[in-house]
Amino acid sequence: MQSNQFKVTTLYVGEIEDADTYVVMVGDQKPEPQEWLQLQRSLFEDDQDVELGMDTYCLVMSAGPVHYGGVTSCVLTEQTLRLELDQVAAQVTQTPTIELHLDLDKSDLLKLREGLEIIFADRRPSH
Numbered sequence: 001m002q003s004n005q006f007k008v009t010t011l012y013v014g015e016i017e018d019a020d021t022y023v024v025m026v027g028d029q030k031p032e033p034q035e036w037l038q039l040q041r042s043l044f045e046d047d048q049d050v051e052l053g054m055d056t057y058c059l060v061m062s063a064g065p066v067h068y069g070g071v072t073s074c075v076l077t078e079q080t081l082r083l084e085l086d087q088v089a090a091q092v093t094q095t096p097t098i099e100l101h102l103d104l105d106k107s108d109l110l111k112l113r114e115g116l117e118i119i120f121a122d123r124r125p126s127h
Contacts, residue, residue: 004095006035008081009103013115020044024115026081026100027062036062037098039119057119059089067092074120076113078102 008026010033015022020043027033038060056069070089075082083098090096104112 004093004098005100007101007103011104011108011112013111015043022115022118024112024119026102026112033062037100039116041119059083059085059093061093065093071120074116076109076116078109081112 006028008028010027010030012023012025022041022043023038024040025036025038027036038058040058040060041056057071059065059067059070067089070086070092071083072086073082073084079102081098081100081102085093085096085098102109102112
């Protein structure tokens with residue numbers, strides 16, 4: 001079973017231009033997190049992405065699992081980020097729920113909220 005809980009003390013939200021990707025990354029420590037979770041969304045999709053079911057967000061965990069889509073619920077409070085996963089994503093990640101305990105200031109919480117809205121929206125980040 002993968003670790004599905006850790007304390008978040010570091011955050012990155014933004015574009016990684018050389019990878020044409022928008023990323024929300026939360027981690028347990030700076031400068032090199034041992035545990036982290038990334039939600040990624042391509043800035044551009046092509047026919048192949050659509051064909052392969054990769055025209056959505058991607059969930060990437062520090063322990064290795066990667067899965068496209070699969071989040072059925074995302075709840076963000078000042079203290080926690082809770083992601084509920086569908087059956088397929090739960091099998092891939094070996095957990096039905098990811099619950100992260102947040103130790104972030106208000107500006108980082110706002111960045112996280114805005115980043116999650118972009119990741120889970122049916123729109124792409126604006127340039």
